[in-house]
Amino acid sequence: MDLSNLQKKIKSYIAEFPGRISYKIESEDQFIQKDASEGFQAASLIKIPIIMEGFRQIEEGKIHLNERIEISDSDLAGGSGVLQALSKSGFTIEDMLTLMIIVSDNTATNILIRKLGINCIHQTIASLNLKKSVLGRYMMDFDAIGNGFDNYTCADDMVTCLRSIHQGSFLSGESRQHILRIMEKQQLISKLPAMMNLNEVTVASKNGAIPGAEHDSAIITRGDVTVYAAVLTDSLENEEDGRRIISQIGRYIYEEMMLSFK
16 A cells, blocks of 8 residues: 555645644555654543553463453543443443543543552553553543643554554453454544445544644544544644544545555
């Protein structure tokens, strides 16, 4: 897959984008990027290193997929997710990991941050050599934001995570496959996968959004061709502008992948 034509299409399309945009797209030994090392508020992209740390601890026997989790009223967080509307019993660690990714559940995320430990998540971020990724607060913790603490990442870091999940040595093959299966069940597909025919490609993704910012990251596979993509946007007066540009970039990636099979 030749990424040079993809780069031309993207550069032309984003020329008049009314916000800040960063991306990195990698396939085999090629990549294209724009400001991929620039830091952004992470929104829910920070949940990717959290799930990686979760499976690291599962491998070490510190936690277990079938371990039961009890949810208290104080655990409930607003924003995205379903746990705030469900009963508070009968859930497992595996449920928390899955809900954190496929519906970006903030309650599940906060429970996992407490269970795994912020310092352990920081150690995974360091072990992966992520340059701009920081877990500085819990989800929906507006007091922390007011005190100057936030979560950050960059497109380069996200592609590093995606590559590690797909083919890296940080986790065992069994753990990596489990994470991929979870990400492939993603329910929030209005950005990178939005204009793809999902019968033709397999997409494992995690997106994020906060006021003024829209992000997405994905592992896109067809046959023996795999693309790792991360697109981050902010300074948006209208979030739809971010969703539109990310979905169009996803369409361009899909078109180039399909061309490589003709």
